[in-house]
Amino acid sequence: MPVAKTIRGIGRGSIDAVWRIGRATRFFFLILLYSGSSFRRFHLTIKELFSTGVMSLIIIVVAGLFVGMVLGLQGYETLKRYGSESALGVMVALGLVRELGPVVAALLFASRAGSAMTAEIGLMKATEQISAMEMMAVNPIARIVAPRFWAGVISMPLLAALFSAVGVFGGYFVGVMQIGVDEGSFWSQMQSAVDFREDIMNGVLKSFVFGTAVTVIALFEGYDAPPTAEGVSGATTRTVVTSSLVILMLDFILTAMMFGGK
Amino acid sequence: MERTTLDLWVGMFVVAGIAALVMLAMKVGNLSTYNVSETYEVHAYFSNIGGLKPKASIKSAGVLVGRVTGITLDTERYEAKVMMSVDKRYQFPKDTFANILTSGLLGEQYIGLAPGGDEEMLKNGDQVKMTQSAVVLEDLISKFLYSKAEEPAK
Numbered sequence: 001m002p003v004a005k006t007i008r009g010i011g012r013g014s015i016d017a018v019w020r021i022g023r024a025t026r027f028f029f030l031i032l033l034y035s036g037s038s039f040r041r042f043h044l045t046i047k048e049l050f051s052t053g054v055m056s057l058i059i060i061v062v063a064g065l066f067v068g069m070v071l072g073l074q075g076y077e078t079l080k081r082y083g084s085e086s087a088l089g090v091m092v093a094l095g096l097v098r099e100l101g102p103v104v105a106a107l108l109f110a111s112r113a114g115s116a117m118t119a120e121i122g123l124m125k126a127t128e129q130i131s132a133m134e135m136m137a138v139n140p141i142a143r144i145v146a147p148r149f150w151a152g153v154i155s156m157p158l159l160a161a162l163f164s165a166v167g168v169f170g171g172y173f174v175g176v177m178q179i180g181v182d183e184g185s186f187w188s189q190m191q192s193a194v195d196f197r198e199d200i201m202n203g204v205l206k207s208f209v210f211g212t213a214v215t216v217i218a219l220f221e222g223y224d225a226p227p228t229a230e231g232v233s234g235a236t237t238r239t240v241v242t243s244s245l246v247i248l249m250l251d252f253i254l255t256a257m258m259f260g261g262k
Numbered sequence: 263m264e265r266t267t268l269d270l271w272v273g274m275f276v277v278a279g280i281a282a283l284v285m286l287a288m289k290v291g292n293l294s295t296y297n298v299s300e301t302y303e304v305h306a307y308f309s310n311i312g313g314l315k316p317k318a319s320i321k322s323a324g325v326l327v328g329r330v331t332g333i334t335l336d337t338e339r340y341e342a343k344v345m346m347s348v349d350k351r352y353q354f355p356k357d358t359f360a361n362i363l364t365s366g367l368l369g370e371q372y373i374g375l376a377p378g379g380d381e382e383m384l385k386n387g388d389q390v391k392m393t394q395s396a397v398v399l400e401d402l403i404s405k406f407l408y409s410k411a412e413e414p415a416k
Contacts, residue, residue, distance in 0.1 A: 046268060046269060046272050047268060049272045049275070049276075050268050050271055050272050050275075053272070053275050054271045054272060054274075054275045057275060057278075093290045097286065097290065097291075154276075155275070155279075157279070158275065158276065158278075158279025158280070158282070158283075159279065161279055161280075161282040161283040161286060162278060162279055162282040164282070164286055164290075165282035165283075165285050165286055165290075166282075168286075168289075168290055187289070190290055191289075191290070191291065192319075194290050194291045195291065195317075196287050196291040199291065200283075200286050200287055200290070200291050204283070
């Protein structure tokens with residue numbers, strides 16, 4: 001009976017998914033509950049800030065520069081048709097600050113830092129380091145998971161801001177220095193169109209939400225991974241796929257809430 | 263020793279991130295143009311504001327002197343009431359003329375103030391009495407078409 005089998009498979013899959021969402025939520029609250037020690041012993045968090053934040057700097061800066069340069073080129077090509085090249089700065093800045101900065105930085109962060117987190121924790125679990133900690137009455141969530149969570153939450157908005165800032169300079173480089181858009185109108189139109197609260201702070205808020213989502217997903221996948229080589233590799237893949245999808249979905253919801261219907 | 267170099271790197275990362283935020287706020291955003299100087303509020307009635315929006319700029323002789331703070335429909339006279347906050351440094355006579363203008367052909371709309379010759383100056387809460395509404399393109403076109411149709415055929 002292949003039909004019954006398929007239906008049974010779908011049912012099992014859905015129930016498993018709901019089960020996992022429940023466990024992930026409980027895991028998130030456990031992290032919040034035990035995060036006191038990641039501030040009392042702040043050097044643990046600093047160490048994780050180094051491996052998630054500082055080590056992601058290069059990829060974020062290089063990607064931001066190129067995204068800004070592409071925006072400058074493409075924006076110029078389109079705006080030229082309407083004779084409004086002077087609005088290039090507005091286009092580059094709004095595109096980066098509102099959308100591309102938080103979203104692309106979060107996608108890069110998920111594949112650069114999130115996958116590393118999952119693999120590290122999954123391997124710790126596979127080599128029974130986590131069980132050993134529990135045996136020594138050390139809470140693994142307080143000692144391992146919470147510092148990584150806070151490092152991710154702190155570094156994501158900073159990385160997104162860096163991405164946007166470098167991207168604006170990339171757009172400036174291509175638009176003003178290469179193509180020759182007027183420098184004064186580039187900056188002044190940008191300044192009159194970009195609002196600090198509406199645009200910049202909403203972008204920071206977005207990246208904060210993305211940072212929380214990506215780190216929780218990465219840590220949960222690692223902590224929940226089957227303790228085998230295959231299990232860890234599967235969990236790492238799931239981290240990148242799930243967090244990328246969640247970023248894009250959350251981005252739609254947040255954009256609709258912040259900018260929609262005005 | 264290991265811990266101090268780590269701290270240094272993380273510190274540099276945090277400083278760079280905050281510097282990027284400050285740069286976004288000052289150079290890209292309009293935080294530096296938020297005037298901390300004092301303002302006074304005036305309002306004006308327009309029969310049609312076209313595409314004027316809150317936060318639109320108020321200019322006099324092309325110089326930014328204030329911002330539109332709010333737009334409501336006054337149901338007693340069925341006209342748009344536009345609240346404006348003007349920088350205290352710039353005083354305008356009582357018979358100042360307020361126009362809704364457009365920057366460029368497709369640009370955004372702003373309010374232009376043309377000062378009159380009155381000795382008294384506008385105070386907080388005053389009304390700018392003389393206004394001119396936004397130019398609505400459809401009205402212009404229909405006027406033009408009607409005047410063309412009325413012309414005798416040659």
